[in-house]
Amino acid sequence: MGPGVPWYLAVSGTLFAIGATGVLLRRSPLIVLLSLEIMLNSGNLALVSFSRLFGTVDGQVFAIAVMAVAAAEVCVGLGLIVAMARRNLPLDVDLLRELRG
Amino acid sequence: MGNFLVWVIWILAALACLGTGLAVVSFSNPFFSALALIGNLASLAVLYLLASAEFVAAAQILVYAGAVMVMFLFVIAYLGGRADTPWAGGPGWMQLGALVAGAALLVEVLVALLLKAGGRLSDEAAVPTSFGSPAEIGKLFLTDHLLAFEITSIVLLVAAVGGVVLGTKASAEDDGS
């Protein structure tokens, strides 16, 4: 009935690749965070699909935990971005290079 | 007929998912990217419903699309013009590298799925109608995965405190400067 699990996993993998490309490609930290969200969601989709495959609910439980963690992460990340903006730092990951060796 | 409908909905939702995903990555205006992400989350919720994960779908809409994305939109609105940075830049080889990495990941996933997993992914288990209900999930959260539950709540607490600290510090220095 409906598409099988491999289809879901294909979508999940493709989303992951898209998200990864976004993280690597964009310079605005906001867009990077958004791409990061896409990756997390793709993981969630995979978890739910496998839970459907094996018939156990643990995958969905894990997906909910991931959601909670993602929310926490966004909270902190946005806090950082706002702090940076308040200090008039450029919102460009290429220009923020104090980690330079 | 029912099967056909399921397939149609599924394909539409999947296409929407992927399309909005690409949109998030491509738009130069972060506001539009955030809106595209909301659409992504919604289509994902549909997919969850089709996979008998009702509670997860609901949580997705309420929490993710409802709260998290609203936070994002707040910040984007606050930052206004400062958020408009060029689409891509930096070393040329970085762009190429990024695209190659993304493509490689994609290929790998597809290879893993199609060639390696073989037939093992096709036997779906039979599930009762109460499969994705809150009762089931709640039962697991409070028995097998109690530790994860508690730790997650601590993580949320820490994030909340951290957000406040970041905000307060910033405001203190801002007032002082």
Place this chain on the structure above:
Amino acid sequence: MMVAGAWLCLLAPLAGALAITLAGTRISRRTAGWVSTLSVFAGFAGALASFLATAGRDAADREELSTAWTWLAAGDFRIGLQILVDPLALTMMLIVTGVGGLIVWYSMGYMAGEDEERRYFAYMALFVFSMLMLVQGGNLLLLLVGWGLVGLASYLLIGFYHDRPEAVAAAKKAFLMNAIGDATMALGFFLLIAKTGSLDFTTAFDAASRGELSSSTTNLVALGLLGGAVAKSAQLPLHTWLPDAMEGPTPVSALIHAATMVTAGVYLIVRTHPLFEAAPDVQHLAAVIGAVTLLVAGVIALVQNDIKRVIAYSTMSQIGYMFLGAGIGAYSAAMFHLLTHAFFKALLFLAAGVVIHHLAGEQDIRQMGGLKRFMPTTSAVFLIGSLALVGIPPLSGFWSKDAIIASALADGGALGWTLFVVALLGAFLTGLYTFRLYYLVFHGEPSQCVLDHAGGHGDHAHGPESAAAHAGHSHAEGPQSMLIPVGVLAVLAAVGGLINIPGLWHPFSSWIGEVAEPLVEPSTGQDYLTSLIAVTLGVAGILIARSAFGAGRELVASPGVRAALEHKLYFDELYDALFSRPAQALAARLRDDVEAPVVQRSLVQIGRGTREAAGEVARLQSGLLRTYALAIAASVVVLAVVFLVVR
């Protein structure tokens, strides 16, 4: 008992040395001296116990090899920490600890008040231990260990007065020349391991005596051993270090460079006699080297003016006799002479030490004279020692030296006759130089130096006569700790030879003969004939010396010969030009051309290169977040590929 005594003998001096070293300045100097002396005498007790136990056994049963543990195991090659107790080893043990103990006791008086006295006593105990390890070593490797250690102890003791550059140079010279010998010995051992796979005495000796080794192998091994023996015993051509070694304190000269260490070469030849017998040419070479050294040392001694140097050349000459004996196969005769020589040579050195001590460090015999009046006891013992050295009956030297000369006569052949004549000539020379020394030091008018040092003691009308009564009193000839050992040695030098009288009884020859059967045995008639000639020649030498002294003449008048002899036949200059200068020039060239530009510059280059490479690597840390993220993504891709492929 036999083995336990031997282990006690070996380890007691080591314990003494360690005790003194560890106690450091917490013990007084006298205590250090007593610890050293008593540890050596404890060793003597052990050796004596072992000797009595061994003598009590049957003749065939007198050899025991005792292993403490397996020390070295490399493949099939195993070496144990072994000691061998047999008549030969016991003889050496008794000599080393007995004479050594007396000399260390003597040093307590001689070295009293010296700087760093405790260090001296620690070194002396170390030396005794090393020498015992050499003679007791149950296999060739341990012998080599002892060999090296005595070289070290010799270096430390010769250079004891390390503020004096001459002493330091002499110590270096001794060590270097000994190192040459060590190297040849080691090469010989390597060859032995290669051919027989072991350094055990029995394996090596059986292989040699059964003819299992090729003649080139035996010749090379024997040559290697001979090289070591020649270096250690200061025979030509590796002899130049011994006169210089007199820079060390007099007891050191007595112990190391007269009684024990320099005789190690003779011991080596007797111990490894099967190897030498399998290489007869090398054995005869040893005899020839001994003969040549005998003569050369004898003539050089005729013109030396330092009391210790005369005795040193005399040592060299007497060891030449021992080499001669060992070289023709008269092993027990050589060992007998080793024994008696230890007695009378140590006596001579110690008596000379009393003289030097009395004259506050004066060693030039031209400054001495007429000491007999002031030091009659010393004069008497010196006379005893000198007569023993020349070989006047019934003193000890007579019995042993004539045994060797008679063996040369018994050997016959061209070699035997040549050696016989040379040995007799040597007896004549011995008489000459020994009594030149005696007369110049003790007879005649007292010199100014003697009067200066003896004058203060002259108001004792009964002064030096009752030296024994005033034991320990500084107005006596010397402290009791110095005079008693001298007295004991005088007695031994006088009667020590009576343990082997040809024709009557020969316990010593049979004793040594169990280990090393002699190749030649003189008949009683040959013995008596030789003795007659040798004694006559010796007495002739004494009389000529006496008349030369009476007339105030020097023994060697012709200036050219005198100059050559005073320069010790120019050996030092030769070695300097042949070896020392080129080596120094080469070292300087290497330092300028190789070390500075290549080695030191390369270090700088390595530093610079490392820094540059680090700079290149640091460029990886661009600080760009996206680069780091790309790196992570790439790694994930690679890992996934690996997993996919492998599984």
